[in-house]
Amino acid sequence: MSKQVLIAEDSSVIQNITRRVLQFQNFDIAVVKNGQQVLDYLENNNCDIILLDISMPVMDGMECATRVRGLSDPRKASVPIVAITGNAKNYTMDDFRSAGINDYIQKPINFDVLVETVRRLTNT
Numbered sequence: 001m002s003k004q005v006l007i008a009e010d011s012s013v014i015q016n017i018t019r020r021v022l023q024f025q026n027f028d029i030a031v032v033k034n035g036q037q038v039l040d041y042l043e044n045n046n047c048d049i050i051l052l053d054i055s056m057p058v059m060d061g062m063e064c065a066t067r068v069r070g071l072s073d074p075r076k077a078s079v080p081i082v083a084i085t086g087n088a089k090n091y092t093m094d095d096f097r098s099a100g101i102n103d104y105i106q107k108p109i110n111f112d113v114l115v116e117t118v119r120r121l122t123n124t
Contacts, residue, residue: 002028003048003122008038008064009084010056014109018051021111022118033057035064042068042076048122051114052101054085061085062099069100080121084109 005027009015019029032041034056041047050068054061061083071077083096086107096104103117118124 002026003118003124004028004030004046005118005122006038006041006045006047006050007031008033008035008050008056008061009053010034011053014053014084014107017111018109018114021114025115025119027118027124035059035061035067038064039067042071042073046075047079049080049082049118051082051084051105051118054083054091055087061101062091062095065096065099065101082117082121 005022007015007018007029010033015031019031022029030041032038036059038050052061052064065081069077080102081100083101083104084107085104102121105114105117
């Protein structure tokens with residue numbers, strides 16, 4: 001069975017490229033545009049990994065990650081989260097970890113790194 005990847009990204013260009021790359025690797029993809037939509041999605045759905053843009057409208061990635069980690073469902077609260085950011089210099093890995101983020105990928109996205117990271121964190 002395919003692993004479910006939730007992409008939270010407000011740029012439709014990055015959404016579409018990321019979706020295509022991961023679909024080609026046989027992942028199932030769901031896409032949302034902000035952190036609130038991640039939480040809304042998780043109310044009724046499970047996923048195996050969240051790719052989370054840090055700079056999004058409504059609710060940014062850091063706040064979203066913290067809220068995902070606080071969910072009452074232990075499976076959802078422990079889902080791997082990968083930050084995707086063009087502003088990694090603004091954050092340290094400790095900042096990401098304290099928000100509950102497992103790893104991060106720098107923009108512009110290196111898609112080989114993306115696929116390797118998603119495979120590693122989903123044990124695919």
